[in-house]
Amino acid sequence: MSLWFSIVLVAIGVSLLLALARAALGPTAFDRVLAVNSIGTLAVLAICVYGFFDGRPEFLDIALLYALINFIGTISVLKYFRAGTLGDHVPSEKHRDAP
Amino acid sequence: MMIDNIIMVAAIISLCVGALGVLFGALGLLRLGDVYQRMHGAGIIDTGGAGLILFGLLLASPDWTVSVRLVLIGLLLGLTSPTATHAIARAAHFAGVKPLLKTSSGAQTDKEADV
Numbered sequence: 764m765s766l767w768f769s770i771v772l773v774a775i776g777v778s779l780l781l782a783l784a785r786a787a788l789g790p791t792a793f794d795r796v797l798a799v800n801s802i803g804t805l806a807v808l809a810i811c812v813y814g815f816f817d818g819r820p821e822f823l824d825i826a827l828l829y830a831l832i833n834f835i836g837t838i839s840v841l842k843y844f845r846a847g848t849l850g851d852h853v854p855s856e857k858h859r860d861a862p
Numbered sequence: 863m864m865i866d867n868i869i870m871v872a873a874i875i876s877l878c879v880g881a882l883g884v885l886f887g888a889l890g891l892l893r894l895g896d897v898y899q900r901m902h903g904a905g906i907i908d909t910g911g912a913g914l915i916l917f918g919l920l921l922a923s924p925d926w927t928v929s930v931r932l933v934l935i936g937l938l939l940g941l942t943s944p945t946a947t948h949a950i951a952r953a954a955h956f957a958g959v960k961p962l963l964k965t966s967s968g969a970q971t972d973k974e975a976d977v
Contacts, residue, residue, distance in 0.1 A: 764922065767874050771872065771915060774881035778888035778907070785892050785900070791898045795952040800889055800905045800946050804939065805884065808915050812877075815919055823931040830935060834942035841953045 768816035777810045796840055803833030873921035881913030887911055896962045897954050901947055908943035914935075 779802060795806035807826045814822030843849055867906045883906055888902025916936045 764870065764874075767877055770876050771881045771918075774885050775937075778884045781888035781892045791897060791954070791957075793950055793957070793959065793960055794900060797897065797900055797904050797947075797950050798891060800943070800950070801888070801907050803914055804908055804943060805888075807935065807939065808884070808912055811919055811932070812915065815922060820923065820925070820931075821929040823928060823935065824921050826929060827935055827938065830938045830942065834938075834946055837946040838949060845953060845956070 765816060768812055771812050772809065772816060775805055775812065779805050779809070792844065798839060800833065800837045802838070803829065809835070866914060869921050873918045876914050876918035876921065880911050880918060883907070883914055884958075885912030897959055898951065898961045905944075908939065908952060910945070912939050912943075 780804065781802045783796045784843045786795050786802065789795040789798060809830060810822050810826040814820045814826070839849060878883050886910075887903045887906030887910065892903075892907060894900045896905055913936065916932055918941075920929055920936075922931045923932060
């Protein structure tokens, strides 16, 4: 069974490299955000499978936390793109984009 | 004993198909044409790959607490990744990124991208 887990881990690693290539190449910023979001999902899967591979399924708690942080990170980066701020203070008028 | 073997084989098949889904989704993420097409590859990673790999781990889980955590991770990914993809698509649309409108032969279609 450990052999199959290692095969899945290798597949996830190759996919991580492909998504990393897209994050490096991406023409627009949204390509990079999409690739980083996929890298986060693949990292969650890799943590889960590694927990089973190592015989320590307690790693699943870390994966749960990583999934939450991944979602919040993506949404906050997109909000930063759109508003120019994370909501701490109102930006001055010359920096604010037209809606 | 027989049932255990059947469940293990099902878990292995599910894990392998999920690994293939993850690989093809990442390939699509790398190879497709623009942001909106690459979201298709990201969607394959988030639904097909993650769903099948988590289902395979669920079949191979030794304890019920592990199963509960796997179901929670699956529910969380199923709720958050479509939301994040939708937010990226909406932000790209409002930032003025035009979708590619090409047929498979490469010829430009008549309709312009005035979405």
